[in-house]
Amino acid sequence: MTTFIEQLPTKWEIEDLFATPGRINMLREGVVTLIGVKRLESEALFVSSEGGGTLRETSRVDFAGRQRYWWLARKVAGVVRRVMLSELEVQNCTVDKPCINCPVCGLLGGLNTDTNRALASRVKLQDLISVEEYEYDEKFRVRQPDDPNSGDPTPFQEVIVPPGTRFPFIVRVVKPSRFDIGAFVYANHIADGLGYGNYSKLRGDASTRWLAIFDGFAHVSVYDLLLGGDDIEARISDLVADPPGPVNKGNTLTGDTLDSLVREWVSSKEVWSGESGSA
Structure with a gap:
């Protein structure tokens, strides 16, 4: 089955993006909205600022009638960018010093102060705010010294996000390919x-279930989804039937069609990189 994704341009060159600088200017060249649910598969710690003392507490926010866990979008974007740089084997480009000359910078943007070149990110993530209510459950833990002969263990406390916690995940890609x-x-x-999150070598594992991809700028927010109650997938299904905003409803991808596409995309880079000759 041919989908609207196959009708998109194969890939943008960097200079193509400079021809229409700024995310607002690029809106006229199309938007794709992806909606899914991220679920933690292990405990996680999302600290937005370091405080004093020995307590590290996951960020929280009063939102849509509850106090909820707050996972900043930039904490997702940073990991995604590092993965892209590694998987695409980009040289001379880092998170801290983007080159503004590679496919990763073309998608996620950045500023290079040496060349004074900058691109806006064409990917916009909404902050992830939990379906489940925030629970203040202080865990008492001990950190062992690097050298066991150099000192005593250091006690500390954490308020973590438990495994199984779900977060609506809304992504928009402007001028998509x-x-x-x-x-x-x-x-x-x-x-x-x-x-x-913090100390992700030992935790912070997640999974993403993509539930809908819209051809257009679907006016959907995390707040709207959370107001509908804990059955977040049912709420997204309702939106699929009648998505708000400038969306080509006949092109919406869901169910088996979407699942099949996602399996293809995550199984092989050649499917979407343009290297397989099937563009």
Whole structure:
């Protein structure tokens, strides 16, 4: 089955993006909206600022009638960017010093102060705010010294996000190409396995279930989804039937068609990179 994704341009060159600078200017060249649910598969710690003392507490926010766990979008975007740089084997480009000359910078933007070149990110993530209510459950833990003979263990406390916690995940890609959509879904899949948040070597694993991809700027917010109650997938299904905003409803991808596409995108870079000769 041919989908609207196959009708998108294969891949943008960097200079094509400079021809229409700024995310607002690029809106006239199309938007793809992806909606899914991220679920933590292990405990995680999302600290937005470091405080004093020995307590590390996951960020929280009063939102849609509840106090909820707050996972900043930039904590996802940073991991996704690192994965893309590694998987695409980009040289001379880092998160801290983007080159503004590679496919990753073309999609995720950046500023190079040496060349004074800058691009806006064409990917916009909404902050992730939990379906489940925030629970203040202080865990008492001990950190062992690097050298067991150098001192005593250090006690500390954490308020973590428990495994199974769900977060609506809304992503928009402006001026999209097949490469953009496939690369993001692929990198997000690997990032889920690497983990997010503080001390992610030991935790922060997640999974993403994509539930809908819209051809257009679907006016959907995390707030709208959370107001509908805990059955977040049912709420998204309702939106699929009648998505608000300038959306080509006949092109919406859901169900088996979407699942099949996602499996293709995450199984092989050649499917979306334009290297297989099937563009």
